[in-house]
Amino acid sequence: MDKYTVLHQIGKGAYGSVYKVACRNTGKCLAMKCHNNEGTSVSESTVRELSCLFSLKGHPYVVDILDCFVSEGRIATIMTYHPYTLQRLIYNGRGCPRSTPLSFVASFSVQIANALSYMHGLNIIHRDLAPPNVLLTDDLVVKVADMGLSRNAVKWMSSTVVTEPYRAPELFVKDVTAQYTCAIDMWSLGVLIADAMEGKPVFLSKNVKGSKVSTYEVILKTVGPPELSDCKPAKAIISRLLTFSRVIRMQILQCAWLRVRHRNNLVCIGSSCVLHQMKVI
Numbered sequence: 341m342d343k344y345t346v347l348h349q350i351g352k353g354a355y356g357s358v359y360k361v362a363c364r365n366t367g368k369c370l371a372m373k374c375h376n377n378e379g380t381s382v383s384e385s386t387v388r389e390l391s392c393l394f395s396l397k398g399h400p401y402v403v404d405i406l407d408c409f410v411s412e413g414r415i416a417t418i419m420t421y422h423p424y425t426l427q428r429l430i431y432n433g434r435g436c437p438r439s440t441p442l443s444f445v446a447s448f449s450v451q452i453a454n455a456l457s458y459m460h461g462l463n464i465i466h467r468d469l470a471p472p473n474v475l476l477t478d479d480l481v482v483k484v485a486d487m488g489l490s491r492n493a494v495k496w497m498s499s500t501v502v503t504e505p506y507r508a509p510e511l512f513v514k515d516v517t518a519q520y521t522c523a524i525d526m527w528s529l530g531v532l533i534a535d536a537m538e539g540k541p542v543f544l545s546k547n548v549k550g551s552k553v554s555t556y557e558v559i560l561k562t563v564g565p566p567e568l569s570d571c572k573p574a575k576a577i578i579s580r581l582l583t584f585s586r587v588i589r590m591q592i593l594q595c596a597w598l599r600v601r602h603r604n605n606l607v608c609i610g611s612s613c614v615l616h617q618m619k620v621i
C-alpha cells in the first residue's frame with residue numbers, strides 16, 4: 341500500500357470499492373479495488389475474480405491486473421486505470437437516449453467479442469457483461485472488467501447472475517441453479533449492441549397501467565430484434581445474438597475464431613468482418 345497514494349473513490353459495487361490511485365514511483369494513475377471480505381475470510385468471489393484476471397492477463401481487451409496485496413485485512417488489486425465506461429458513453433451517464441455512431445458500435449462490439457472468444461476458449465464465463473463493466477481507454481479501446489461473477493463453466497451454476505436487463509432468457513428460472521453455457525455472455529453482448537443502437541436499455545422491466553412487466557416478459561413480448569434504424573447488417577448480427585437458441589448465439593463467435601485461426605490476425609480480421617457487415621468501411 342506504501343507504493344500508492346489514494347486520489348479518490350471511483351466506484352462502489354457489491355464486491356468492493358474502487359479507488360483512483362497514483363503510483364509513488366512512477367506517478368502513473370492506476371485503479372485499486374479493495375475487495376470485500378466474507379466475515380473475516382477472503383470471499384469466494386474475490387478468489388474467482390483474481391483467478392480469472394490472472395488467466396486473462398495480457399489480453400488487449402481485458403483490464404490488466406498489475407499488483408495484488410493485503411491492505412487492512414482486505415485483498416487489494418491494482419489495475420490499469422481507464423477513464424470511461426460504456427454506460428457513460430452510450431447513455432450519456434444519465435440514461436438519456438443518445439445516438440451512438442455506428443463505427444463506435446462496430447468497434448466496441450468486435451473488441452468485446454474478441455475478449456469473450458478468448459475467455460470462452462479458456463472455459464471462463466463472464467456472467468456480468470453490462471455497460472458499467474466495459475471500461476474504455478482515452479482512445480476508446482475496450483477493457484472488459486469486473487470478473488467478480490466470472491468462473492470456469494461447470495454443469496450446474498447459480499442462476500442469479502448477470503445484471504437483469506442483460507440476463508439471457510435461460511437464467512430466468514425459479515431454481516437457484518441452472519444449466520447454461522458461455523452463450524449467456526453472447527446474449528449480453530447482443531443487448532449491449534441493441535442498447536447502443538437505440539440509445540437506451542432495450543430490455544428494462546416497466547410498469548404498465550400499475551402492473552409490473554418483468555424483464556423476462558419484455559423479452560418474450562419483443563417480436564424479433566428491437567427496431568434499429570435502417571441498419572440491416574447490425575440487425576442481422578443482433579438477431580443472431582438475441583435468440584433463444586444458444587447454438588446460434590455461439591456460432592457468431594465460432595465463425596470469428598475460424599477466421600482468426602485461418603489468417604492469424606485476431607483484431608483486423610474480427611474488425612473487418614463485422615465492420616463490413618455493418619457497412620461502415
Ligand SMILES: Nc1ncnc2c1ncn2[C@@H]1O[C@H](COP(=O)(O)OP(=O)(O)OP(=O)(O)O)[C@@H](O)[C@H]1O
Pocket residue numbers: 350351352353354355356357358371373403419420421422423425468472473475485486487488
Ligand atoms: N480499472 C478501472 N479503471 C477505472 N474505473 C474502474 C476500474 N475498475 C472498476 N472501475 C469502476 O468502479 C466500478 C466498480 O467496480 P467493479 O464493477 O469491479 O466492482 P464490483 O464491486 O464488482 O461491482 P458490481 O457490484 O457492479 O459487481 C465500475 O463500475 C467502474 O466504473
